[in-house]
Amino acid sequence: MGNMIGSGVFLLPASLAPFGWDAVAGWIFTIAGSLLLAYVIARLTVRMPDAGGTAQFITRAYGPSAGFAIGWIYWISVIFTNVTIAVAATANLSSILPALHRPGMGALLSIGFLWATTGINLVGARAAGATQLATTAIKLIPIAVVFVLLALTLGHGRAQVAPFPAQGFTSAGITASAALTLWALLGFESASVAADKVRDPARTIPRATLIGTAVTGLIYLLVCSGIALTLPAEESRSGSPFAAFVAHYWSPGPAGLIAVFATISCLGALNGWTLLQGEVPLAMARGGELPRWLAGTNGRGTPVRALLLSCLLGTLMLIANSLQGLVALFTAMALLSTSATLWLYVGCALAALRFQLAVPAALLGLCYALWTLWGAGLVPSGASFLLMAGGFPFYAWARRDRKSLPCRHSG
Template sequence: MCLALVMGNMIGSGMFLLPASLAPYGWNAVFGWMFTIGGALALALTIARLTRARPEARDPAGFVEAAFGRTTSFLIGWSYWVSIWAANVTIAVAAVSYISIFVRAIGTTPHLPALLAVGLLWAVTLINLQGARSAGLFQIVTMILKLVPVIVVLAIMALVLGREGAAAIAPFPAQGLSVSAITASATLTLFALLGFESCAVAAAKVENPERNVPRATMMGTLLTGLIYLIICSGIALMLPAGEVAGSDAPFQIFVARFWADGPALLIGLFAAISALGALNGWVLMQGEQPLALARRGLLPAWFAATDTRGTPVRALILSSVLASAFVLINSNRAMADLFTYLALLSTSATLWLYLAVACAGLKLRIAMPIAMIGALYSLWALWGAGLWVSGLSFVLMASGLPFYWWARRSNATAT
């Protein structure tokens, strides 16, 4: 179950739109994937070691609190919440991109993709407001369906490579690789692997977390990373870069090129369902994260309110309001551009958590060599995201400080 949680949250919109974002980088993106998988494994191992050594900390934000105190823990927890609702918008945009292959007017009508993304976000929010059982049933169905396009594309790649060999893949660039292109692509690829910390975040609900959380985290990160490396690199290198880069549905183009238009449309439908499944899982987390912060006294008690089913109604609704506002502000972007921008923002906001956890490992002298690699990787990825995006994620992190002061004042009054 832990492994399903990790891989289910990682396999979503990134699988189906990243080939378009990475196509301009060509072979540089392949090496970007390798760096990303290595960095993610270092961070995952750091989390695994911390979970074993400090089970009382309960989750990544707890490790940060043990090392650096409550204020830093709040800032990191708040930043992670920002990354979740930014990721939800990104996933909703991906779903709309694949729906647009059935309704062409979506891609040509200004602001319509953003409005539809907001509509999908609120539809899934309503499912989660019905309670964890409703969200869980929806997740089971979409998890099964999302495997269909993955299996189909892997089978097509194997057949084409078996028939044509290396001729089916774009040649290695004569000018060699570019450090700047590898760095830029690595930040995008990390978006696909966001969520390897999911099992650690839910460690309080896991049986024998000291054993199950580390195993699921490491296995899920490695398996998902390999799937992404093969599929995204294969699509980007087996199709003309210009054709993939300008597409809102690269999976559909790939299947149409090497199979037929009919199956390609069907694959596009499954891809949209996969994105909705990932959106459902992350919407659940966007309510649970502020709830956990409030229960630890890092957010005002207002965020801790739940209904009779234990659903954090206020936190869910506020998260979706913030996500909706952000996508509407950027509604003038094309779908592919909007996806890339929001993916970078979500990744950058999450990187603060990864950097803080790695530094916590160094401060607590746990998994020190691996934690150092994770910290250096996180800094490199923040730089690769660009000054504007990383700076904006830092500003969004600092925007939570008034709520932290409100919580401290409320707690002081109560005592």
């Protein structure tokens, strides 16, 4: 939940506002599809608790090349996710610090957030976990405030809900919004990635995955839809829609505090995803799918090299896109991150089918993942496929490096 409840809930109302009621249907499809995929991943984890991450499920089902392709694109998607969350944290602060809207300023602060959470994770998994617990508790405050305020305003007739369109739902709107809503639930597979760091993973991880996904999806459906459907269009598209909602229906003073809490929430999610951007390449390097240089850890088992390389790549991405507006940058990065992560979900569904595990759920989850990949659009989905293919030179390097190891020992 710490990874899922982060930037999505606090900035998605701005991205989903143009879709209106179609976004509500998109949420329902996304929650159902995510629960199916979460169940599939949970079953795979129970069968292979020693796999060392979700990408290893694909390796055991279809071989090392397929496992590398999925593991590589998932690592890239985690880096994209961290960039997106850092931008969301900055966007929430922009409601009280307007200077962040200037080109370059927002990107500079986002880079600072990336390196700050990397520093926490360099201390070790225990420090990252403690930070995650604290920020998860804090992030529930703005959600609870908006939920109560939404209930009060609707109960007293102060809020005007956008009317249901005469033409009803549209397939194009539902499909497009579903790709964005999935961004908010990315991370339900996070517990499986760190299975080797959890006590009793065969029992703990499935429970955490399914319960966390269901609760998070319900929170998102109610809060995000409530904001998007009750705020005036120009206000819902602000850099901090939560703060805009509180300012519109309560007071500008508390709205500033909500923006601060939302920023802390984003940083909590960023902290959890930073842990993943070290663990994923570490597992791949140990499995011989990436150069063994990335498998190095310090005395506390922290993958220092993988963390630093991932953060550096995210920094370069922010620099390259620093001239975009915060909401536009968030939307573009969210779609690219979602598209990249969907390949992992496709691979896990196919692995479950190969092992004859949860076959009905795997089939439905596969259809959902492919549908959402289409809904994300040709550009982000095509770019994610090209990025996946672009990792194979590194795979060849790792295999050559691995084959030369016995020779070096014998010399």
